[in-house]
Structures are given as structure tokens and as C-alpha cells.
Amino acid sequence: MTQVSMTVNGQAVSGDVEGRTLLSSFLREHLSLTGTHVGCDTAQCGACVVHVNGEAVKSCNMLALEADGADVGTIEGQAAEDGTLNVIQQAFQDHHGLQCGFCTPGMVMSAAALLKENPRPTEGEVRKYLEGNLCRCTGYHNIVKAIMAASGQDVSNIAAE
């Protein structure tokens, strides 16, 4: 066991982990931050995306020890303290960008990373960026629409409101 320390959603945390403990396991099992989901074991589905030092990272693909000293952001830290949804979360609700909700934390965290580097992405850029995030419910239509709406673009002309 090795002690690992990091900042998660602005709070300093630490714990004893094995060398093989994944960051996703550390968040879910040690910190009870179960909003980060694990949907596969080959780093394909993206349900586990979190931010590590501002970058979108698949937390199932990173050891907890690799995040020692890092600033980690998870879905639990996205809304305001009073519970108000952030602009991306609100756009997902407004545009029905989620159904079962399992992929949603990863989608929201990926979308935040996308909009940080590309504040007004085209439809094609959104779809390309989401290559590492699988959703089985929505057919992606309303996810893409929600992300474009969150970027301030008018999505009212996109088919099927």
C-alpha cells in the first residue's frame, strides 16, 4: 500500500492504495464519488472521463498513483454549490441529451474539455471529439445538439425538437 494525495473537486484527499489501483477505483471506492462510471475494460467507452490538471482523462486508464499531487475534477464538482447546473449540464437537460444517465458523466466531462479548447465547435467537430465516448441510448442526436447549444450556438434549426 502506498499513500496517494490529490485535490478532488477542490478538496484535498488522500488514501492508501495498491500499485494496481486505478484512478476510477480510487474515486469510486475510496472516495465514494460514484458519479464516475466504468462501462468497459478497454478504455473505449468514456463513461469514466474526469479532468486531471484540466485535461480530459479516462480514469480507468490511469493509476491512482499517477494522479498523485494532481488537481482532479469529477462530475460531482460540476454544478454550483447550491446545486445549480452548469451550462453544459443544463443544456443536456434542456435538449434531452441523456436517457439512462450512465454515459452522461463522461459525456459532460468530455464536453467541458472540448468547449475549453474549441468554444464554438461545428457538428462535425463535436462528433469527432466524442469518438471516445459511447452512448447506447440517444443515438447521439441530442448529445451533439446539447453541446452545440452549451457553446451558445442556435440549435433550433436542427431537426426534431
Place this chain on the structure above:
Amino acid sequence: MPKDSGIGASSKRREDVRFLTGAGNYTDDINVHGQAYVHFLRSDIAHGRIKSIDTSAAETMPGVVKVFTGKDFEGVGGMPCGWEVTDRHGAPMQEPPHPILAQGKVRHVGDPIAAVVADSLEQARDAAEAIELDIEELPAVLDMKAAAQEGATLVHDDLKNNICYDWHLGEADNDKVNEVFANAAHVTTLDLVNNRLVANPMEPRVAVAEYSRGTDEYTLYTTSQNPHVIRLLMCAFVLGLPEHKVRVVAPDVGGGFGTKIFHYAEEAFCTFAAKACNRAVKWTSSRSEAFISDAHGRDHVSRIELALDADNNFIGLRTDTYANMGAYLSTFSSSVPTWLHGTLMAGNYKTPVIQVNVKAMFTNTVPVDAYRGAGRPEATYQLERVVDKAARELGVDPIALRRQNFITQFPYDTPVALTYDTGNYDGTMDKLEAAADLAGFAARRAQSEANGKLRGLGINCYIEACGIAPSNIVGMLGARAGLYDAATVRVNATGSISVMVGAHSHGQGHETAFPQVVADMIGIDESMVEIVHGDTSKIPFGMGTYGSRSLAVCGSAMVKATEKVIDKAKKIAAHLLEASEADIELKDGQFSVAGTDKSVAWGDVTLTAYVPHNFPLEVEPGLEETAFYDPANFTFPSGAYACEVEVDPETGQVSIEAFTAADDFGNIINPMIVDGQVHGGIGQGIGQALLENCAYDENGQLLSASYMDYAMPRADDVPFYSVDHSSQTPCTHNPLGVKGCGEAGAIGSPPAVINAVLDALNSGGKSIDHIDMPVSPSRVWAAMNG
């Protein structure tokens, strides 16, 4: 103007808040103090005889609580099948045992052989590696037609062959069918494969079971679409437990698509082991494990023949299908190629003579069961592909050929056992033609050709049968369950309402849409109504969610229960208003006396129900009603879809350029949610047509056992979809006039995509009348250059 609340409003989903903030409560988020973890040792060969299992070394490994094998389960039942199909000769299907852990033989890669329960998952995995197996490998039975031959290796030694059943529906007289075909002006024949798929809800399956010696009670948390069904099957048929001592909870469930309907061995194992170990036991499937243990879908091999007269009227249809059951009968597997498939072969057309033949086959593969649409996509794919091929052969417009043969009079009795209550197939096709701008296709094709691409337009019509029922009919057809549903409407003293429903929401938005109905009926704000689901200790016995049934069946129960509540509340209001009950009207949450200005508010009546000081003597206090609803018939959503593709002739790459759906779902409660259901179904259908394939090698090894190898549709594989559901013929036999929308997209889209691809390929001067799904670039390139 769109409504802003109640029936017909696109109310935003209240469940989204918890899902968007990481506050969902999925089964893997549940941990019970002191829980142990189970790891299943699964077969890595497709077929073999177990000679010995030595667990002695594993039992001494660190952290190991107990090691289980098939021997530990000799005293309990196996996994049951919920539908007994009767074959063409009147005999029951062959129904082999399906043990929780393998006994005697392993029959597919992934078949569980032993289970290690340990303090940690890592310890359980390490110990499983120390189990010594001696298994004599046997030839794997994989090809369905070969499996049906005399002398084929048997998947189950005690069965007479590998044929679960040989079944037919429709015209039984072969001579009559032959005569129709002999007299036809044209016959179109098509051999096709409906590719095996894996449902792949994003949340893998999980089971957590706990047991209390103090009370002799069990709780099972599980990723299920129907917790009461799981409790009944597990208690009555597998473990022999009293239902009242078992609570099954399906909390937030991350998608189902059919594969979380079934009762799985892992659920029964954890429940059994929790008592045996006197410790809570948790199992979380990895995705790799899901590929070899979740029931798969589809996997039909069919020949379909369509007979037309000289005027292009459909006069006969014959179809022969081999349907893969896999190694064991999963819960509803036997019903899928029969009553959910054969009955749909009339489609939207008035074909007078139809014969459906189905052989269900055992093979050394993962069990196959319902996947979104369940039999109906397989029927639609056959029918709509052969209709399109006939149009091409005859040189007629595929839309005109369909319209000419549409059923136009309702109710309509098909030759394959169904009675369609309503529909307007021409009206829906009109909507499609407008919404998809089919008139502009020629110009779009010219543009694509100018860019060096082939462009194709594919049309598809579908009919589906949803809200499976009624119970007395399905009972005669072999169902071992009723197919009603139930709801309890509990009005609180202050007027808010909890509705306990048998349906289960795992993405469908029941927590939002169901309150829209109840609030609308009473005239109160939606936020005053809460839906409770997913916990057998809280909800009445209902059958759960699948087959696009939630609103049509459970929603109807909810309406009936709400009507009972309103009837009783009117009695109380009449007493308070000193008026006759017959004169009481309820509107906007106010009870009033007709023709007067006397009224009393909903909240005053509900408070009186629980504080009955001034109360009618003949009425019981309280305000809570339950209704069970057993439908009189299926519902029959229908639709017309158009897909436009571009094919790159250099690479064989297909891209979906446009996809338009025109559906008739009857009345609609929440249009936003309905659109979302259609989008998701289309996404899965495009996945089946273009990308997804569950492939075994010749030894029965699963080649597509991870997301590296099984091509799930991703955001840049699909376009924005255009969805129109303004064609509405309400269901005639349920109180809301609703039909169901959950599976339509997955049923209607694969043939539209393939018809479009073939249209594109044939526009290039080639004559190509068939290509199998998924239409990978290599298949397209081979078809073009073959």
C-alpha cells in the same frame, strides 16, 4: 402552441438532475457493509465434458470465503424459460436444464464453471486461477443448418437432436402455398442473415445480495428491467424461497434494451451465496464478461419468398428461418422467433396467404434472447428487403409497390394471428415523403455523383406489436406469465401523490412522463406527483418494462387507479359541498357543483380523506387505489422510414447522409421523450446495419468480445435524424390511446439502410440484389468488384 405541462408537453426530465450531477444510484454504487466479492471462473472453450474440478488449492488462498461448483447447486432448480413453444406437431419444445454453475458439460465460452467468493475481488480472481480443471474438449456446434442434420454433435446429450422446436404459423397446407406460388406472375426470393448482436447497455450487469439470519430475509440489488419478475422466477423456480422473504431492488439501471429482462444465473448465485456465506456477496460484470454472459440478440438465417400477381399485388409469402437459441434457453428466448416474429410477417400489407416456418437451434454459443424489437426487427428486415427486391426486379417504384399493397381497412385480421386495430399507412408515408424531401433526391444524387460518390435512397415500412397481451391469449400460446401491469396511486393528506408502478425506467423517462398523465387528469402541477418504481417492497406486482409496453400497459393501470381515486374524491367533495355526487366536476384541481359557483379544492378534499371529521359515513377514510390492467390486444405502432447513404466506390465506405422517420405512435404524452426514443432506436439500427457483428470463429471462440472488436456506433457514424410523429391513429383499446415508441427505431432502420446501400450500388450500373449486414467497407467493395 406546444403545451407547457400535462399530456402532450415536452416536460424536461426530472431524473436528469441526479444523473447530470453524479448522484444517480446504480447497482454498482451500492455497497453493503462487510460484503464479499464473487468472481466466476468461466469456460474458455465452447463445448466440453467436465472430468474433474479441483478447488482445494483455491480454497486455501488468501481471503477466500468459499468456492462453489455445480455440485453445490444440485439441490436447487436451474434457470427457467418463461415461454413454452409448441411445435408444428403439437409437441412441447425441447427444454434442457440450465444450471446456475455448469454440471457435466460446458456449452459455450463464458459458461460459468465455478465461483470464488473472497474478501476482495482481486483475491477472488487470484484464487480462481488456482482452480484445476480437467475438461475434455468436444466439437463445437455452431452452424445452425449443420446442427439440424441427423448425427450432428449434440449440445445437450439428453435431447433427441439440436432442434429446440420446429414451428409454423399461418397457412399450414403446403399444397395451398405451393399453388399460390405456382400461379404467381412473379416470385422474388431472398436469402439473408440477421446478424447476431450484443445489446451492450452502457452499464454492465451487477448483483449485490444480502441475507439476514435474524429475520431470514434476503435483499437482491440487481440491474433489471423487471424486479418482480426476477423475484418470482428466482424464488419459485430456482432457489425455492418464499417471495415475502425476498426483496428485489432494481435501482437506477443504465440501459437495458432487452438484455436486462432475463433472470440470470449470477443473480441467483449471489442470493444463494449470501446465505451460504452469511455475508453480502457482490458481483460486477466487466465488459469482457458481459460479452460472454449477457444474452445476445437476433442471429436468424432466413429464406423469404414473395409471390405477386400480374398487377403486382402480393398474393403469397413464405419464410423459413433458422433461429439461434445458443446453448441454453434464456428467459424469453423461445418466444422471440415465434410469437414475436412470425406474427409480424404480414407487415403493413394485405398479403392473403402467409406461411412462417422456424427451426430454433441449440448451438455452443451464448444464449440468444430479446434485444430491442425482439423478433419484430427480424420479421421487418426479411419482409422489407424482399419487397424492395421485388420492386427492383419488376422495375416499379418501391413506394408505389408498398402503397398498392398497404392494408387500408381497420380492424384488419392478418393471416398470422393478429388483429390490427388502427393505422394509416398511406398517411404516414405521405408524412415521410414530405419530411424527407424525396422529391429532391434526384438532385442530391446528382450532387453526390459529381463528388465521385454513389448515393442511394432506402425506404422501409414497419408494423410492430407492442404492449404484449392479453394474458389469456399469451397463456394459450405458451407464456408462463401474465402480461398485465399494475399501479397504486397513493394520495397524501396534503394532496401530493406517490404512484407505485410495476414498470421500470432505465432511460425511458417514466419519472417525468407518468406524472404528466396523473397531473393532467386531476388538474394539478406535475411536481405534485412522484413515481416510485424498481423495488418489490414498494410497488405492486407488475411485469416491468420491455416490448414498448410501459405506457400502454402500466400507464393504463395508472389511469385506472387514478380514475378510482377521482371517483372516491368526488364522493368526499359531494359531501363537503352538500351536493349530489353526480353533479360534481373536477377541473384544474377544483371540485365544483355543476351549474353553481360552489367548489372545493383538491387539497381540501385530500386532507378531509385523512382527517375525516366531516365525512360521508359510507366511504372509507384514506385515498389510495390500486389497479391491475390486462390489455385487450397488442398495440400496433407503424411507420415509414427513409435513409440516404453515400458510398465511396473507391473504398466501399458507407456514410449515412440523412435519416427520416415518420411514425404513428397514436397519442403522445411527452414528444421530447418520444423523439429521444426514436433517435436511440435508429442509432442502434444503423449500428446493426453498418457496424455491429457478434462473430464466432470455427471453434466457438467469440472474436468480438470487447469494444476493440465489436463496433459500437459512435457519434461520427450517425447524422442528425429527422423525426415526425404527426401521423397519429390512437390505439382503440387503451385509455390513453397510446401505442409505444421504444423499439420502433431499431425495427424500422436496418432495412432502410440496406435498401439505401443497394440502391446506391445499383445506381452505379451494377446489378447487386443482396448484401448482408453489417455492410462493412470490405463487403461493399467485394460486392462492387465481385
